Amino acid sequence: MKSTAVDAVIRGLKKAGVTVVCYLPDSLFKELYPALDADPDIRTIPVTNEGEGAAICGGVFLSGKRAVLVMENSGLRASVEPLARMGLGAGIPVVMLMSYRGELGENNWWAIPHGITMEPMLDALRVPYRVVRDEDAIEEAITDAFSWSYAAYYHSAIALGGSIVR
Amino acid sequence: MKRYDCMTKLGERLTDELVILSLGGSVDEWYNAAPHMRAASLFQQQLGCVTGEAxxxxxxxPHRQVISLDTDGGLLFNLGILATLGNEQPENLLTIVWDNQMYLSIGGPRTHTAAGRVDLAAIARASGVEKAFTATTLEEFDALCAEGLAASVPYVIVAKVDGVLQPGIKRKHSDGREDKYIxxxxxxxxxxxxxxxxxxxx
Known part of the structure; x- marks a missing residue:
């Protein structure tokens, strides 16, 4: 991930009012995590699985602060149970920023399931999402996701793919 | 030890704290045991993310005391949260685990604590939550609550309770959305x- 893309993500998060980032690190976003850790305006919370991160983000929402869950798109599968319970059961939203593993161009066999399952799972959860492959669109995508989630009180997701993460 | 008695004791100590809880019968018991805390409590029906949300x-x-009322089945669903608490060391989070050694809400099948080999407090301590204790009597539980509410480190109380739902209590009628708004x-x-x-x- 280029430093300009990392900067765009952090600019978007700050513009959206995010002060807490829960993450489980992955390889495509590997430059993003240390940059988030180093940012004095953001508290990062590494988690043991993405579902735990979703739960923590839900709790941060209830405090009036804003959080985001950053992960590889495989983490969506680990998050489905708390996302369904919190989102569909109580209307507690989580905004997710995912790396798009397994899209066309993927050259790792183990990442293929991530690409095949991501969009159908988002659709099954009725989570609106945007796939962003243009660095210039990152910032607006993040702020749009937060605007929507704080109007709908439901989850939304941004997947960064293409040359942004390769 | 009865969960409802523990809840009554805990409720007597609470005024402006915030509580997140689950699951099953413990929701209705807390609703009755601490009526003054109803609006300050988020009633959930979830397995595995109550302590994460809390x-x-x-x-x-960070200036407000938060209490997670978790369960043995719920905590076992994501033990990783204990490692996260161990690393993050929140100063304002008291976690109470109602350990009745069963999935009471579905009729009482055993959880992994029933065989007597799984020690949730020991797992918490080994995860970096040094203040983690097991209570087997109401007096022990009450004393641990006093200490846990005053602590400035993450604090876990595993309360060994029986599997008998308090009889005659009023069912909470609201759903997750109404509870969230309240x-x-x-x-x-x-x-x-x-x-x-x-x-x-x-």
Missing amino acids: FGLAVGL FVRHVEETEGVVIMGPSEHN
């Missing part, structure tokens, strides 16, 4: 913040 709330409101409005009012604000006119 931790997130504690992160967002809780959020309480946080907004007591913290002077806006969480779910007015819609834009544009």
